[in-house]
Amino acid sequence: MSRQKSGTLFFVYARMNVQDVAKIIESWAPRWVAWERDNVGLQVGDPARKVSRILVALDVTEDVVQEAFERKADLIVSHHPLFFRPPLSITASDIVGRLVLKLAEKRIAIYSAHTNLDFTKDGVSYALAKALGLTNIRFLAPLERLLSKIVVFVPEEFADRVFAAMSAAGAGIIGEYEQCSFRSRGTGTFRGSSKSSPFLGKSGRFEAAEETRLEMVVPRAQVKTVVESMKTVHPYDEIAYDIYQVDNLSANFGSGAIGELPKAQSLRTFLERAKKTLQAKSLRVAGDLRNRVKKVAVCGGSGSDLLPAAQRANADVYLTADVRYHTFHAAEDSLALVDAGHWETEHVILQPLADRLRESAHRNGKSIHVFVTKLSTNPIHYM
Numbered sequence: 309m310s311r312q313k314s315g316t317l318f319f320v321y322a323r324m325n326v327q328d329v330a331k332i333i334e335s336w337a338p339r340w341v342a343w344e345r346d347n348v349g350l351q352v353g354d355p356a357r358k359v360s361r362i363l364v365a366l367d368v369t370e371d372v373v374q375e376a377f378e379r380k381a382d383l384i385v386s387h388h389p390l391f392f393r394p395p396l397s398i399t400a401s402d403i404v405g406r407l408v409l410k411l412a413e414k415r416i417a418i419y420s421a422h423t424n425l426d427f428t429k430d431g432v433s434y435a436l437a438k439a440l441g442l443t444n445i446r447f448l449a450p451l452e453r454l455l456s457k458i459v460v461f462v463p464e465e466f467a468d469r470v471f472a473a474m475s476a477a478g479a480g481i482i483g484e485y486e487q488c489s490f491r492s493r494g495t496g497t498f499r500g501s502s503k504s505s506p507f508l509g510k511s512g513r514f515e516a517a518e519e520t521r522l523e524m525v526v527p528r529a530q531v532k533t534v535v536e537s538m539k540t541v542h543p544y545d546e547i548a549y550d551i552y553q554v555d556n557l558s559a560n561f562g563s564g565a566i567g568e569l570p571k572a573q574s575l576r577t578f579l580e581r582a583k584k585t586l587q588a589k590s591l592r593v594a595g596d597l598r599n600r601v602k603k604v605a606v607c608g609g610s611g612s613d614l615l616p617a618a619q620r621a622n623a624d625v626y627l628t629a630d631v632r633y634h635t636f637h638a639a640e641d642s643l644a645l646v647d648a649g650h651w652e653t654e655h656v657i658l659q660p661l662a663d664r665l666r667e668s669a670h671r672n673g674k675s676i677h678v679f680v681t682k683l684s685t686n687p688i689h690y691m
């Protein structure tokens with residue numbers, strides 16, 4: 309416990325551990341939404357270890373680890389994971405090994421939120437859109453086939469309990485709303501075999517029971533967990549439930565972002581401002597700088613794959629990073645395509661991420677100091 313003095317009052321805050329920080333991040337940017345070949349979550353460290361100071365950075369480099377040590381951070385929350393491939397050994401002979409040894413020696417944990425932070429609302433691309441002054445921000449490409457629906461038939465008096473268990477396991481989230489469900493009443497019928505042990509009525513006899521049909525959406529990746537939770541509180545020995553695939557686009561998860569500038573302006577004016585905001589030394593641009601732009605699509609990091617989505621959305625300009633020569637050609641005539649750099653389009657998430665961690669912790673009565681790295685981890689220099 310730590311005490312913080314404010315006037316004559318003392319507030320007592322509880323300490324957090326690494327796992328608590330992971331929970332805050334994952335309730336916003338769940339690990340299941342990450343690209344399947346990504347490696348997100350705790351990379352180095354003990355989930356039970358107490359955390360009082362967090363350094364937020366895009367990359368884990370030797371300088372960032374040294375900075376974390378000097379600023380007494382117990383945890384580094386990074387965007388890019390430390391491990392992309394399972395290491396065969398942890399030794400000082402390679403950079404990742406040296407980092408892990410130093411982190412273990414200094415007792416600093418690493419937690420990475422990578423593509424799960426890219427694909428989430430208010431994640432990397434939303435932060436980029438906000439930094440560029442866009443309004444009415446939404447996903448450029450909402451994720452598809454992400455949701456299922458579970459329908460379960462439950463005796464009326466157990467409906468609240470089953471609903472609560474399913475909600476706690478992650479069901480019923482639609483956009484900014486949680487605990488979303490629909491309930492209708494009806495009559496369920498059954499006749500149990502001699503081996504059955506019905507909760508209502510007798511085995512071998514035709515029975516009819518008043519039941520609630522409870523429906524909730526659930527992310528596909530969470531279906532198993534939600535069904536298991538539902539089963540722990542449902543009173544029947546044989547539970548009737550259905551799982552449907554639904555094709556709704558996700559309101560909470562997608563890639564890229566699109567929005568409008570408050571006022572139409574020349575591509576040149578927009579890019580001059582963007583260059584300053586993103587701390588970009590140079591931009592690579594295909595497009596006429598005199599054209600007027602208002603609708604702007606963005607994707608932090610490597611976003612060339614979303615060019616067709618930006619074209620379909622009738623964006624005037626698409627700003628992303630890691631764009632190849634032929635992709636610039638493919639954009640010609642449809643919109644202006646801008647490569648602003650990988651670090652430049654992603655570092656804008658660091659401050660919002662730090663603020664979110666701090667605010668969520670404080671809202672839960674937990675004490676934490678969260679700060680953004682003072683270093684640029686961009687390995688690219690312009691000469």
Ligand SMILES: [Zn+2]
Nearest residue numbers: 609610650654
């Ligand atoms: Zn990146």
